[in-house]
Structure formats: structure tokens, C-alpha cells
Amino acid sequence: MSQSDLQIAFTASDRPEAQAACERLKGLYGGVDPAVADVIVALGGDGFMLETLHTNLERRTPVFGMNRGSVGFLMNDYEESGLRERLAMAGRAVIHPxxxxxxxxxxxxxxxxxxxxxxxxxxxxxxxxxxxxxxxxxxxxxxxxxxxxxxxxxxxxxxxxxxxxxxxxxxxxxxxxxxxxxxxxxxxxxxxxxxxxxxxxxxxxxxxxxxxxxxxxxxxxxxxxxxxxxRRDIALTMLFDAGRSFEERVLAEQFTA
The missing domain is CATH 2.60.200.30 (Probable inorganic polyphosphate/atp-NAD kinase; domain 2)
Structure with missing residues (x-):
């Protein structure tokens, strides 16, 4: 699938900065309903990432988080430009609940x-x-x-x-x-x-x-x-920027004072 054909759904936590970012990104990239999306972009903190994964248990659409909250270990940096390119190059982390x-x-x-x-x-x-x-x-x-x-x-x-x-x-x-x-x-x-x-x-x-x-x-x-x-039969997918994989974050965390 080409970058231009990628169907993106945007969701946001109730934090004002997350809601404002969601509206800006929809203006830049459009947006579809999560029920038909190829990828969901979740704007908020780690808690909202978990909430998004839970609400997506049936379709199990890949989720790309961008940090607009207080904690962002599971999130990517917030940046409005080049989103389609980031999604196309993102690495996948599969988790089982x-x-x-x-x-x-x-x-x-x-x-x-x-x-x-x-x-x-x-x-x-x-x-x-x-x-x-x-x-x-x-x-x-x-x-x-x-x-x-x-x-x-x-x-x-x-x-x-x-x-x-x-x-x-x-x-x-x-x-x-x-x-x-x-x-x-x-x-x-x-x-x-x-x-x-x-x-x-x-x-x-x-x-x-x-x-x-x-x-x-x-x-x-x-x-x-x-x-x-x-539950090995349930596989959920998080997306991370190239070079910023979940594995790299876990490794770096072990060397943080």
C-alpha cells in the first residue's frame, strides 16, 4: 500500500493539547473512522495508548502513538510534518495481553x-x-x-x-x-x-x-x-519511529540513572 493510500484515524485523550493536536492533524491529513482505518494515530500519554489498544481489541489495527500527555514511554515524539513517511517506515512491536x-x-x-x-x-x-x-x-x-x-x-x-x-x-x-x-x-x-x-x-x-x-x-x-x-491468541501492534524501537527504549531505560 502506498503512503497516499494509507487510511489514518486520529484519536485523542481529553487533554486540551491532545484535542488541539488532533484537529490540526485531521486538517493536514484528513482522517477516517477507526473502524475502517489501516492505522490509528493516538494522541495523549501512555494511559491513552493503553485505552486505544483496549478499544481496538476486535480489529487489532496497528496504533502509532504521539506524545501529548505527561508520560510517553509508549509514544513517539509529536511532530506534525512527514507523518505518512513516518508511518510507512515505522517498526512494529507485537504484544500479547x-x-x-x-x-x-x-x-x-x-x-x-x-x-x-x-x-x-x-x-x-x-x-x-x-x-x-x-x-x-x-x-x-x-x-x-x-x-x-x-x-x-x-x-x-x-x-x-x-x-x-x-x-x-x-x-x-x-x-x-x-x-x-x-x-x-x-x-x-x-x-x-x-x-x-x-x-x-x-x-x-x-x-x-x-x-x-x-x-x-x-x-x-x-x-x-x-x-x-x-492470551497468545491475541496480538496487538504498536508502531514506533525507525531507530526508536520499543526494544531500544527498554535497553536505554536499564542504563538510566
Whole structure:
């Protein structure tokens, strides 16, 4: 497909600078409905990139982000000129989301997809107590903590990194299991798991120590158990400027003071 034939959809977060940029780009390049686009240009921050990927789960159109927000690790630099050329030369990063199945204390089951991470967090001043199993085998009988998460490679530089979890190259078939403020065992720093692993969290003492579970922005309160696994059958594509690949950003992040 030639550059001139590329059908571009523009979407923007509700930030004024993102909305203004969206209108300028539509004036320069036109714009089509995301339902018929060859590529979606998302204007905002990393949160809006995740939102755009989630809303695009059925069509799975490639998304090229441009930073008009506060955080832009998943975004390209904002530049109005030469957009069609940038899109034609952009590199692709394919990511696979996590499936979260959460059972509440009331026995209800809620499911969601996470592009960055599935996280469990205490709901009150009491620390959470979790039992963690991997592929049906209990690996940690009791973790006293503020919470715990399973992060994808794409999400390893987000909440996972803030919780001192490892940065994972995008093409590594690995998931990060990372505790959040672990109290006991105090020295446990998490684990690297094969991407095929199924992780199960059981909430201990849920009446006294209620826990919520979140798949990106989808939250379930007062969970009793949560299972997490990778959905290899779902492939989402982010586009990055030539020479500014996601892999290069991940590598550079590990050498940032």
C-alpha cells in the first residue's frame, strides 16, 4: 500500500493539547473512522495508548502513538510534518495481553484483559495475605504484602518497575511476578516466569484483609481468588519511529540513572 493510500484515524485523550493536536492533524491529513482505518494515530500519554489498544481489541489495527500527555514511554515524539513517511517506515512491536479471571467472595466471576499488568492490592490498612501457585503447584504459602502483580514485557517498565520489578525485553517469552511492599517473606523479590505459566492467587483471611484485583484499569473488589495467564491468541501492534524501537527504549531505560 502506498503512503497516499494509507487510511489514518486520529484519536485523542481529553487533554486540551491532545484535542488541539488532533484537529490540526485531521486538517493536514484528513482522517477516517477507526473502524475502517489501516492505522490509528493516538494522541495523549501512555494511559491513552493503553485505552486505544483496549478499544481496538476486535480489529487489532496497528496504533502509532504521539506524545501529548505527561508520560510517553509508549509514544513517539509529536511532530506534525512527514507523518505518512513516518508511518510507512515505522517498526512494529507485537504484544500479547494477560487474561484475568477473578472470583469474588460472593462467588461471582469477572474477567478482563491487561496489556500492562494484573495487580492485586490491599483495600484497607491491613496487609494482604496471598497464597501463590504457578501451574497448579503452590510456590509461596503465604505472602504478607501491600499486593502483588503479574506484568507483561510491555508493562515491565510501568507499575512493575516502580515496584522494583525487572525490565523485560519485548521479545522475551517471560512474565514478571513482582510483590508490592512485601512484608513477609521480607527478602522475596519476585520471580521470572515462562510466558506459558498460569498464576493463581488465593486471598487468605479475605474478611479481615480484603483485596482488589485490577487488569489495567478494570477493577474487581473483594476478590477471593485470581488466575492470570497470557492470551497468545491475541496480538496487538504498536508502531514506533525507525531507530526508536520499543526494544531500544527498554535497553536505554536499564542504563538510566
Amino acid at each position: 494477560l487474561q484475568m479471571d477473578a472470583w469474588t467472595e460472593a462467588g461471582q466471576v469477572h474477567s478482563g484483559l491487561a496489556i500492562n499488568e494484573v495487580s492485586l492490592l490491599r483495600q484497607t490498612r491491613q496487609s494482604a495475605k496471598l497464597r501463590i501457585s504457578v501451574d497448579g503447584r503452590v510456590r509461596l504459602d503465604e505472602l504478607a504484602c501491600d499486593g502483588c502483580m503479574v506484568a507483561t514485557a510491555a508493562g515491565s517498565t510501568a507499575y512493575n518497575l516502580s515496584a522494583h520489578g525487572p525490565i523485560i525485553p519485548l521479545d522475551a517469552p517471560i512474565l514478571a511476578l513482582t510483590p508490592i511492599s512485601a512484608f513477609r517473606p521480607r527478602r522475596w523479590r519476585g520471580a521470572l516466569l515462562p510466558h506459558t505459566a498460569k498464576v493463581r492467587f488465593e486471598v487468605l483471611e479475605p474478611d479481615k484483609r480484603p483485596v482488589s484485583a485490577t487488569a489495567d484499569s478494570f477493577e474487581v473488589r473483594r476478590v477471593a481468588a485470581v488466575e492470570v495467564r497470557e
